[in-house]
Amino acid sequence: MSYAKVHAAGISGVTGVLVEVEADVAMGMPQLVVSGLPDAALHEARDRVRAAVVNAGEEWPQRRMTVNLRPATVRKQGSSFDLGIAVAILGGAGRLPLAALDGVALIGELGLDGMIRPVRGVLPMVMAAARAGLTRAIVPEANAAEAALVPGVRVKAAASLNAVMNYVRDGVELPAALPAGTPDARPRLDLADVVGQEHAKVALEVAAAGGHHLSLLGPPGAGKTMLAARLPGLLPPLDDTAALEVTSLYSIAGRLAPGAGLIRQPPFQAPHHTTSTAALLGGGTGLARPGAISLAHRGVLFLDELPEFSRSALEALRQPLEEGSVRIGRSKDLVSYPSRVQLVTAANPCPCAKPGGDSYCECSPTVRRRYLGRLSGPLMDRIDLRVELFPVTSAGLFAVDEPLETTETVGKRVVEARNAAAERWRAYGWRLNAEASRSALRLAPAATADLRHRIDTGLLSARGYIRVLRVAWTLADLAGRDRPVREDVATALTLRLGDIR
Numbered sequence: 288m289s290y291a292k293v294h295a296a297g298i299s300g301v302t303g304v305l306v307e308v309e310a311d312v313a314m315g316m317p318q319l320v321v322s323g324l325p326d327a328a329l330h331e332a333r334d335r336v337r338a339a340v341v342n343a344g345e346e347w348p349q350r351r352m353t354v355n356l357r358p359a360t361v362r363k364q365g366s367s368f369d370l371g372i373a374v375a376i377l378g379g380a381g382r383l384p385l386a387a388l389d390g391v392a393l394i395g396e397l398g399l400d401g402m403i404r405p406v407r408g409v410l411p412m413v414m415a416a417a418r419a420g421l422t423r424a425i426v427p428e429a430n431a432a433e434a435a436l437v438p439g440v441r442v443k444a445a446a447s448l449n450a451v452m453n454y455v456r457d458g459v460e461l462p463a464a465l466p467a468g469t470p471d472a473r474p475r476l477d478l479a480d481v482v483g484q485e486h487a488k489v490a491l492e493v494a495a496a497g498g499h500h501l502s503l504l505g506p507p508g509a510g511k512t513m514l515a516a517r518l519p520g521l522l523p524p525l526d527d528t529a530a531l532e533v534t535s536l537y538s539i540a541g542r543l544a545p546g547a548g549l550i551r552q553p554p555f556q557a558p559h560h561t562t563s564t565a566a567l568l569g570g571g572t573g574l575a576r577p578g579a580i581s582l583a584h585r586g587v588l589f590l591d592e593l594p595e596f597s598r599s600a601l602e603a604l605r606q607p608l609e610e611g612s613v614r615i616g617r618s619k620d621l622v623s624y625p626s627r628v629q630l631v632t633a634a635n636p637c638p639c640a641k642p643g644g645d646s647y648c649e650c651s652p653t654v655r656r657r658y659l660g661r662l663s664g665p666l667m668d669r670i671d672l673r674v675e676l677f678p679v680t681s682a683g684l685f686a687v688d689e690p691l692e693t694t695e696t697v698g699k700r701v702v703e704a705r706n707a708a709a710e711r712w713r714a715y716g717w718r719l720n721a722e723a724s725r726s727a728l729r730l731a732p733a734a735t736a737d738l739r740h741r742i743d744t745g746l747l748s749a750r751g752y753i754r755v756l757r758v759a760w761t762l763a764d765l766a767g768r769d770r771p772v773r774e775d776v777a778t779a780l781t782l783r784l785g786d787i788r
């Protein structure tokens with residue numbers, strides 16, 4: 288036999304692509320020509336495959352070998368094709384019967400020693416195999432549980448090229464992988480842990496119900512981080528499509544714990560203010576790693592200590608926030624990852640950050656003004672809800688009041704409000720009030736009289752006007768009204784202008 292064909296898989300953007308690996312083995316000058324891979328990846332793959340084959344105890348065929356990866360138009364990043372290339376070569380050289388690999392996707396990087404090493408993105412790759420009608424996959428051991436999450440594909444785990452050859456030649460079974468059972472290891476944080484800060488909790492509920500961005504301003508220890516971390520718990524669990532999308536992003540980032548199941552809880556990412564722009568947006572050589580903004584996709588991106596972030600980092604976040612996707616890399620290798628996040632920012636009112644709040648502040652008025660000034664700008668302009676928190680008092684902390692509302696109770700109201708909004712906007716294709724556009728938001732003049740006055744006196748921008756209306760609709764949804772009344776608009780306005788002193 289001089290020709291062989293196997294299935295492999297790679298990644299394009301956030302989706303997997305099934306790839307055909309063909310090998311033609313002919314008489315002639317011994318050499319290996321690989322086409323259909325980018326140059327850099329090609330050289331490395333060729334060296335790895337050769338060393339792995341030899342170290343697996345096989346003779347390297349002294350033939351003219353041509354390997355082609357199809358479709359050629361798909362940009363193939365990463366090292367997941369090694370296993371397919373090695374097996375196709377051995378098949379083409381007549382060393383391996385390939386009948387057992389009909390309908391099997393081969394995924395894995397080869398070590399020089401012939402071991403199969405884990406790769407990033409196995410989940411979307413196996414999903415691609417399933418879409419193409421394949422029912423079996425052989426993947427690296429460390430990725431097996433993740434691969435087994437895909438319905439309809441039987442997954443086997445292979446530790447080495449030898450193990451695959453023994454399976455193909457002699458039917459030595461490879462271990463079957465089972466989908467992991469533990470869905471989300473994250474502890475569930477409850478809203479009832481937060482004492483006081485009632486208006487901030489209301490804002491958090493409104494944010495969850497309408498998909499609005501939220502900013503929290505207040506002294507250290509007031510509970511800003513606590514509140515932000517409790518937003519994902521108020522959001523409904525991810526549906527099947529979203530769960531696969533989010534889990535795929537974590538798979539591509541290499542951030543799925545071995546044995547972890549599908550991600551069902553909306554993610555929470557809190558990058559430190561010193562995080563590089565590349566780590567916020569994503570990047571890196573080979574298969575680009577999704578950044579914090581994509582790891583927060585369909586969840587919450589928390590920017591704690593917002594004024595400490597560099598201007599350039601905040602500027603870089605603006606477009607992905609607006610567009611819901613982030614483009615990474617230079618023009619030739621551009622990839623795009625989704626980045627539909629709900630933003631929560633937190634800030635201290637001044638750089639000295641005294642826990643007791645303003646009465647202990649040592650900053651001059653100029654310093655305070657300059658610090659707060661960093662809270663303006665294009666990013667802040669997109670934030671619908673702005674809340675100021677005050678220091679928690681001991682009276683508040685130790686009060687034996689009626690029990691505080693739990694995440695479960697508030698979460699139920701959030702789901703009802705979201706359902707009402709999704710129902711209303713169905714014809715427009717929106718799910719959240721935060722997505723609604725101006726014409727659809729229009730209200731009777733009586734409800735918006737105060738707003739119009741503010742615009743006419745220059746106190747509210749046109750953009751601000753739309754954002755206030757969106758929040759007013761969310762308040763109405765939470766209250767079970769079919770449209771906002773004047774009071775909803777007034778509350779929305781307070782929430783929008785809230786903390787800017």
Ligand SMILES: Nc1ncnc2c1ncn2[C@@H]1O[C@H](COP(=O)(O)OP(=O)(O)O)[C@@H](O)[C@H]1O
Nearest residue numbers: 480481482484506507508509510511512513679
């Ligand atoms: N409102 C609150 N209710 C209960 N505990 C609080 C509250 N605010 C702060 N704490 C306590 O103080 C710690 C620090 O709160 P944190 O949320 O990090 O404050 P901030 O982010 O505003 O600086 C929390 O871990 C918690 O133990």
Ligand SMILES: [Mg+2]
Nearest residue numbers: 511512591633
């Ligand atoms: Mg904090």
Ligand SMILES: [Zn+2]
Nearest residue numbers: 637639648650
């Ligand atoms: Zn200060």
